[in-house]
Amino acid sequence: MPSPRPGTLHVVATPIGHRDDIGARAVETLRKVAVIAAEDTRHTRPLLQHLGIDTPLVALHDHNERTAVDGLVERMREGADVALVSDAGTPLISDPGFRLVRAARAAGLKVSPVPGPSAVIAALSVAGLPSDRFIFEGFLAAKAGARRARLTELAGESRTLIFYESSHRIVECLQDMREIFGADRAAVVARELTKLFETVLDAPLDDLVRQVSADPNQQKGEFVVMVAGRPAGEDERLAEGRRVFAILKDELAPAKAAKLAAAITGAPRKALYGT
Known part of the structure; x- marks a missing residue:
C-alpha cells in the first residue's frame, strides 16, 4: 500500500x-x-x-x-x-x-x-510616515534599562521604526523615546486597530507623551508605535550626542552626562539637556 x-x-x-x-x-x-x-x-x-x-x-x-x-x-x-x-x-x-x-x-x-x-502593516499604512524602508522591532524589553539601551542603539537609524507595546508600559515607552530620539521627532501611536475604539495619534513625541499621559482611555488596548527615522537634515553630531547622553545619564547626573556627551561627540550641550 x-x-x-x-x-x-x-x-x-x-x-x-x-x-x-x-x-x-x-x-x-x-x-x-x-x-x-x-x-x-x-x-x-x-x-x-x-x-x-x-x-x-x-x-x-x-x-x-x-x-x-x-x-x-x-x-x-x-x-x-x-x-x-x-x-x-x-x-x-x-x-x-x-x-x-x-x-x-x-x-x-x-x-x-x-x-x-497584520497589525504592523495596517498601522504603517495609515501612519503617514515614510513606508518605503522600515524596521519592525516587536516588543521592547519590559525592564527600563534594557528598553532604553535598545532605543539608544536605534537613535541614529534613518528608517521608520515600528514597535509593539503593552497598555501598562505605553507611557513609559513614549517618555523614553522622547528622551532618546528627541522631543520633536515625528511619531504615531495606533491603538486598537480595526476595533470599536480605534485611534491613531500623529504628533511629535513630546506632544504624544502629553496626550497619552493625560487620557486614561489612550492607555488601554493594544498598541503599535511608529517613529520616524533620523531626519536627513539632522546634525549627525546631535544624533550621536543624544545617543551618548542617554547612556551616560543612567550613571551620572544629567548636567554632567550632557557635558561629557557634548565633549565626546561635539553636539551642543544645551540641545542635549538644556543647561
Whole structure:
C-alpha cells in the first residue's frame, strides 16, 4: 500500500480585531484542515464558532511549542493538513510558531502562507510616515534599562521604526523615546486597530507623551508605535550626542552626562539637556 501524501502546514492570518477582515481562502483552509494549532484555543474558538467551523483545535504557544512540534510534524508526515494561527494577525510576527515552521521545513513538508491581516502593516499604512524602508522591532524589553539601551542603539537609524507595546508600559515607552530620539521627532501611536475604539495619534513625541499621559482611555488596548527615522537634515553630531547622553545619564547626573556627551561627540550641550 503506497504511503499517504504528506500533509501541508498552512500559516493562516486571522483578524487583528474586526472579524469580517478574515479572507475567504483562510476560512476555507481552516474548515478543511485536520487540526488547527492555535496560540490560545480559548481565543480562537469564538472566531471559529462565528465562522461556523468545527475543526479540532490544539494549543501551540510559547510554553509548549518545543514539546508539541514533534506530534504535529508526525501528523503531517502521515498525511494530515495542519493550520497554524495566532491570537490575531499573521502568525510568527511577535507570536509563536517559528519552531513548528522550521521543523516542518526541515522534515521536507510543504509550508504554505495564507496571507491576511497584520497589525504592523495596517498601522504603517495609515501612519503617514515614510513606508518605503522600515524596521519592525516587536516588543521592547519590559525592564527600563534594557528598553532604553535598545532605543539608544536605534537613535541614529534613518528608517521608520515600528514597535509593539503593552497598555501598562505605553507611557513609559513614549517618555523614553522622547528622551532618546528627541522631543520633536515625528511619531504615531495606533491603538486598537480595526476595533470599536480605534485611534491613531500623529504628533511629535513630546506632544504624544502629553496626550497619552493625560487620557486614561489612550492607555488601554493594544498598541503599535511608529517613529520616524533620523531626519536627513539632522546634525549627525546631535544624533550621536543624544545617543551618548542617554547612556551616560543612567550613571551620572544629567548636567554632567550632557557635558561629557557634548565633549565626546561635539553636539551642543544645551540641545542635549538644556543647561
